[in-house]
Amino acid sequence: MTAAAPTRAPGWIRRNRDLVATPVIVVVGLAGVLVYTATRQLDSVERRALDPSYLWPRFLEQIWLTVASTVVVIVLALPLGIALSRPAAARIRAGTLAFGGFMQALPPYGVIILLAFLLGFGTMTAIIALVLASFLPVLTNTVVGLLQVDPALIEAARGMGMSGRQTLLKVEIPLAVPVMVAGIRVALVLNVGTATLATFIGAGGLGEPISSMLYLGRAQAVFATSAIVAALALIIDWLGGVAERLVSGRVG
Amino acid sequence: MSETVQSPIDSTHRSGQRPMIALEGVSKTYPKQSKPAVAELNLQVPEGAIVTLIGPSGCGKTTILKMMNRLIEPTTGRILLAGEDVTDVNGDQLRRRIGYVIQQVGLFPHLTIGDNIAVVPKMLGWDKRRVASRVDELLHLVGMEPDDFRDRYPRQLSGGQQQRVGVARGLAADPPVMLMDEPFGAIDPITRERLQDEFLEVQRQVAKTICFVTHDLSEAVKLGDRIAVFAARGRLAQYDTPSEVLAHPADDFVTEFVGSGAAVRRLSLLEINLLELEEIVISGAGAAGKDHPVLSVDGAGHPSAWQHLPGSEHLPPLVTVPLSGTVYDAVDVMLDGRAPVVVVVDDNGQPRGALHWEALVADLRTKGQPR
Numbered sequence A: 001m002t003a004a005a006p007t008r009a010p011g012w013i014r015r016n017r018d019l020v021a022t023p024v025i026v027v028v029g030l031a032g033v034l035v036y037t038a039t040r041q042l043d044s045v046e047r048r049a050l051d052p053s054y055l056w057p058r059f060l061e062q063i064w065l066t067v068a069s070t071v072v073v074i075v076l077a078l079p080l081g082i083a084l085s086r087p088a089a090a091r092i093r094a095g096t097l098a099f100g101g102f103m104q105a106l107p108p109y110g111v112i113i114l115l116a117f118l119l120g121f122g123t124m125t126a127i128i129a130l131v132l133a134s135f136l137p138v139l140t141n142t143v144v145g146l147l148q149v150d151p152a153l154i155e156a157a158r159g160m161g162m163s164g165r166q167t168l169l170k171v172e173i174p175l176a177v178p179v180m181v182a183g184i185r186v187a188l189v190l191n192v193g194t195a196t197l198a199t200f201i202g203a204g205g206l207g208e209p210i211s212s213m214l215y216l217g218r219a220q221a222v223f224a225t226s227a228i229v230a231a232l233a234l235i236i237d238w239l240g241g242v243a244e245r246l247v248s249g250r251v252g
Numbered sequence B: 001m002s003e004t005v006q007s008p009i010d011s012t013h014r015s016g017q018r019p020m021i022a023l024e025g026v027s028k029t030y031p032k033q034s035k036p037a038v039a040e041l042n043l044q045v046p047e048g049a050i051v052t053l054i055g056p057s058g059c060g061k062t063t064i065l066k067m068m069n070r071l072i073e074p075t076t077g078r079i080l081l082a083g084e085d086v087t088d089v090n091g092d093q094l095r096r097r098i099g100y101v102i103q104q105v106g107l108f109p110h111l112t113i114g115d116n117i118a119v120v121p122k123m124l125g126w127d128k129r130r131v132a133s134r135v136d137e138l139l140h141l142v143g144m145e146p147d148d149f150r151d152r153y154p155r156q157l158s159g160g161q162q163q164r165v166g167v168a169r170g171l172a173a174d175p176p177v178m179l180m181d182e183p184f185g186a187i188d189p190i191t192r193e194r195l196q197d198e199f200l201e202v203q204r205q206v207a208k209t210i211c212f213v214t215h216d217l218s219e220a221v222k223l224g225d226r227i228a229v230f231a232a233r234g235r236l237a238q239y240d241t242p243s244e245v246l247a248h249p250a251d252d253f254v255t256e257f258v259g260s261g262a263a264v265r266r267l268s269l270l271e272i273n274l275l276e277l278e279e280i281v282i283s284g285a286g287a288a289g290k291d292h293p294v295l296s297v298d299g300a301g302h303p304s305a306w307q308h309l310p311g312s313e314h315l316p317p318l319v320t321v322p323l324s325g326t327v328y329d330a331v332d333v334m335l336d337g338r339a340p341v342v343v344v345v346d347d348n349g350q351p352r353g354a355l356h357w358e359a360l361v362a363d364l365r366t367k368g369q370p371r
Helices: A005-006 A011-015 A019-038 A045-051 A052-085 A087-107 A108-119 A121-149 A151-159 A165-200 A207-215 A219-251 B063-070 B089-096 B113-115 B119-123 B130-142 B160-169 B189-206 B219-225 B242-247 B252-257 B264-269 B326-337 B356-359
Strands: B019-028 B038-046 B050-054 B076-081 B098-102 B177-181 B209-213 B227-232 B235-238 B294-297 B301-307 B320-322 B341-345 B351-356
Touching: A011 A019, A019 A219, A045 A052, A045 A207, A045 A219, A052 A087, A052 A121, A052 A165, A052 A207, A052 A219, A087 A121, A087 B351, A108 A121, A108 A165, A121 A165, A151 A165, A151 B098, A165 A207, A165 A219, A165 B038, A207 A219, A207 B076, A219 B119, B019 B063, B019 B209, B038 B063, B038 B209, B038 B235, B050 B219, B050 B235, B063 B177, B063 B209, B089 B098, B098 B160, B113 B119, B113 B130, B113 B160, B119 B130, B130 B189, B160 B189, B209 B351, B219 B264, B227 B252, B235 B242, B242 B252, B242 B264, B264 B326, B320 B326, B326 B341, B326 B356, B351 B356
Parallel strands: B050 B209, B050 B227, B098 B177, B177 B209, B320 B341
Antiparallel strands: B019 B038, B019 B076, B227 B235, B294 B301, B341 B351
8 A cells, every 4th residue: 555656557557568569569570671671672663562652552452441341240240149149049050150160161262253253343342252251250259258148147137127138238248248359359350361362353452562563573572561461460450459358357 | 905815824824914925826837848847836925924945956946936026937827926916917027026136146247246236226217326325225234334345346255245245136126025046055054154144134124025945954944934845846745834844744755855854953943042941050159059050150250160060970061052042052062062061141141041961852841932
C-alpha cells in the first residue's frame, strides 16, 4: 500500500508486456528491409514497382479485400454458428461443421481461379473466395464457444426465469465472446495472406507486384513487397490478439 | 381454497398450514421411454416449512423439484403454487417468482457478485436504488460484508462464499418459495456443516417455503421439518417428520434406506435441554452427599475437574457439552474424551447437570417431545 502510487498505474502494461514484441519486430524488420533496399542498385522496373504511388493503392486494395471478406464472414458465420449451437440443431451440427471443413480444405489458389470462371474476374469474386476460405474458423469457434458454456450456468439462468433468448444474450454469448474473437482473428490472418492471390483474377492487392516481379525475375522487389505483406499479416494478427486480450479480460 | 387440497398424509400430522406447493397426480414420462420417471405423485409442501426430498440416485427427486418450477414440464397432473394453478402459466414468469439454487451454484462468471444477485430483481423491473439496497441487505443476511464483496467476481470467492451468494441470489426477489437442488453437495464437510447452520439461521429470519433435494440423510434430517423419501419412479414412500421417519419407517424400502444408523441419527434430533439431567454438586458448596457426582469449579464458576463420581473408583477426564447441543454431540464428546459422563454447561459455561453413558443406552427421560 505504501509504494502503491508509482507501481499501480502501469499494472496493465506489466500484465501485457508480451504484446509489445510484435510491433517492435515489425518496425525493426521493415526498417531493415527498407534500408537494405535503399542501399541496392535498383533498375527502372524495380523502382516503378516499389514506388509509393504504385504500392500504396495496392496496399489499400489488400486491406480492403481482407476487411471486406472478414466482415462478410462475421455477418454470415456468427448467426449460423449461434443457430447451430442450439439444442434443436444438434443433429445437423456435425454435418455442417464437416462441410465447413471440406470448404476450408480446398486450396484457395484453385478456388479463386475456378470461381473466376464461374462468376467472372474482379474484386467481388476474390472476396467470395476469401469468404469460403476463412468461413470455418469463425463458424467452428462460435459453435464451440457457445457449447463450452457450463450447462450449470444455463440451468441457473433458466431456473431464475430468464427466457431462452435472454439466456443467449446475457449469459451464453458474453461467455463465448473470447472464443469467437479468436476465430475472427484466425480468419483475418488467413484472409490477409490469401488476398495476395486476388491478383490472379484481376482484383489487385499486394500480390500484383509480387507476382509480376517474380515473373520478371526481380528478386529484390519480390523480397521487399513480401516483407510488407508479412508485416501487414503480423500487425493484423497482433490487433486480433489485443482484441482477444480485451474481451477475455472482461470475462476471465 | 387452502383446505381443498389436504392429502391423507398431511392430515395425520401437524396440519392446518395451507400447502404452499401442491403437486396433484403429477407424472413425467420422458420421450422414447416406456416407463414414467415419476408416476402419479401427490405432494403438499406446507407454507414456511423446509421439506427435504431424498432417495436413491435415479429415484426422480431432482425431476420432481424441477417440475415445481416447470424447468421440466410434467406430462400429466397439476402444480399449484399458493393455491393458484400454475401448470399452464408462462414458465419464465413463474420461475421469477420462485427462488432456485443449484449444486454447481451457477454464478455468472462475467458478472460481479452484486450483479449476480440483482439478475431477477432487474428482470422484474425494480428501480436501481431498490436493487442496490436489496443486494446489500442480502449480502448482510448471508454474512458477507457488502462493501467487500459487491464488486468482486465469483472466481475471487471460495466455494463456501460462492454458495452463500447462490442462496442470496435465490432470495433476491423475496420469493415465497425456494427450490434447492443439493446446494451444499459439492462442498467440503466442515464448510457444509457451517453452511447448513447458517442456512437454518437465515430461514429463521426469512421463513420461506423450501424444497431441498439431498442425497445425504444426515442433511435431510438436520434441515428438514419434513422428509419426503422417494423410491424408484418417484414413488413417495414416506412423508413425515425426521424423527418419525427414523423411528417408524413406513415400509421395508424406507427401513433399508434409512439404514442401520437410524438410532444414532435420531440422537441428533434430541436436544439436551429437553432431557432430565442428573443433578451434580459443586465441591465446597457443602452437603456433599455421596450419591451425587461432585465437581470442582474455577473462579468463574466453570467446571474444572471431577471430585467424586458415585460408584466409580478412578475419575474420568472432564468433558463438557453445551445445553443447546444434541445428544449426538454429547455422545461424540464422550467417545472423543473416553469419558462415560459429560457435564452439560449453559451459555455462560455454568454446569447445569450431568449426562451418563448408561442413561443413554437405558431410557432417556425427557421433559417433552423431541421435535
